[in-house]
Amino acid sequence: MPVKIWKPTKEQILAAKGKKMRDIIAPGLNVLFCGINPSLYSAAVGRHFARPGNRFWPTLFAAGFTDRLFSAFEDERLLERGYGITNVVERATATAAELWESEFIKGGQVLERKVQRYRPGVLAVLGVSAYRVAFGRKEAAVGKQEGTLGGVAVWVLPNPSGLNAHYRLEDLARVYREMRMEIEARL
Numbered sequence: 001m002p003v004k005i006w007k008p009t010k011e012q013i014l015a016a017k018g019k020k021m022r023d024i025i026a027p028g029l030n031v032l033f034c035g036i037n038p039s040l041y042s043a044a045v046g047r048h049f050a051r052p053g054n055r056f057w058p059t060l061f062a063a064g065f066t067d068r069l070f071s072a073f074e075d076e077r078l079l080e081r082g083y084g085i086t087n088v089v090e091r092a093t094a095t096a097a098e099l100w101e102s103e104f105i106k107g108g109q110v111l112e113r114k115v116q117r118y119r120p121g122v123l124a125v126l127g128v129s130a131y132r133v134a135f136g137r138k139e140a141a142v143g144k145q146e147g148t149l150g151g152v153a154v155w156v157l158p159n160p161s162g163l164n165a166h167y168r169l170e171d172l173a174r175v176y177r178e179m180r181m182e183i184e185a186r187l
Contacts, residue, residue: 003071003073003074004073005071005073006045007045008041008044008045012044013040013041013044014040015044016040016041016043016044016092017040017043017092017093017094018091018092018093019038019043019044019091019092020038020043020090020091020092021038021042021043021046021048021087021090021092022046023084023085023086023114024048024075024076024078024079024084024085024086025084025085025086025114025118026079026084026118027117027118027119028118028119028120028121029079029082029083029084029118029120029121030081030082030083030120030121030122030183031065031082031083031084031120031121031122031123031124031179031183032083032084032085032086032114032115032118032120032122032123032124033056033083033084033085033086033124033126034085034086034087034088034111034123034124034125034126035048035049035056035085035086035087035088035126035127035159036087036088036089036096036099036126036127036130036159037087037088037089037090037091037092037093037096037099037107038087038090038091038092038093039051039054039092039093039094039161040092040093040094042072042092043092045072045073047072047073047075048072048075048085049072049075049085049160050072050073051161051162052162053161053162053163054072054160054161054162055160055161055162055169055172056072056126056160057069057070057071057072058169059160059169059172059173059176060176062169062170062172062173062176062177063172063173063174063176063177063180064177064180065081065083065176065180066078066081084118084120086111086114087107088104088107088108088111088125088127088130088131088134089103089104089107089130090107090110091103095163096127096129096130101133104130104133104134105133105134105136107134108133108134108135111123111134111149112149112150113150115149115150115151115152116150116151119151119152120152121152121153121183121186122152122153122154122155122179122183123149123152123153123154123155124154124155124156124157124179125154125155125156125157126157126158126159126160127156127158127159128140128141128142128156128158128159130159131145131154131156135149140156141156142156142157142158142175143155143156143175143178144179144182155179157172157175157176157179158171158172158175160172
């Protein structure tokens with residue numbers, strides 16, 4: 001069945017401010033990808049990483065997580081491959097700069113409970129600044145983290161947002177691939 005892709009109107013995007021999105025999650029996933037928070041565009045269409053210019057889907061494909069380029073409108077199909085999606089902060093905003101430190105800290109606590117409940121093999125937090133604030137790890141860097149969260153290994157990966165000019169698609173794919181290869185080596 002073909003996936004219906006649609007673009008929200010400007011009014012629908014603006015009306016998505018503050019909305020929450022459902023998690024794509026199940027017990028025992030290989031990786032639970034964790035974004036910072038939903039964009040207004042994603043919240044308007046109800047699909048993760050849907051904003052044009054977001055490089056999440058191309059990065060997953062380039063890093064070998066998927067065998068073809070997925071659309072955000074296929075986000076639930078990740079479960080079939082052992083992957084899920086959640087966010088540190090549930091509230092949709094135009095940019096992550098609109099979030100408060102207290103939201104990150106509370107979101108980190110909620111995320112830890114999700115990880116304990118669903119027990120993914122790896123938690124991949126997509127944004128080093130969000131990880132630092134949510135978990136009080138001021139020195140954290142991109143890559144595999146020391147220790148665990150709720151008994152689960154943690155990787156911090158670059159945020160795939162098109163607003164993150166520090167990483168080109170090739171760089172994102174390289175770092176995401178490193179995590180995938182380590183996971184596959186353990187299987």
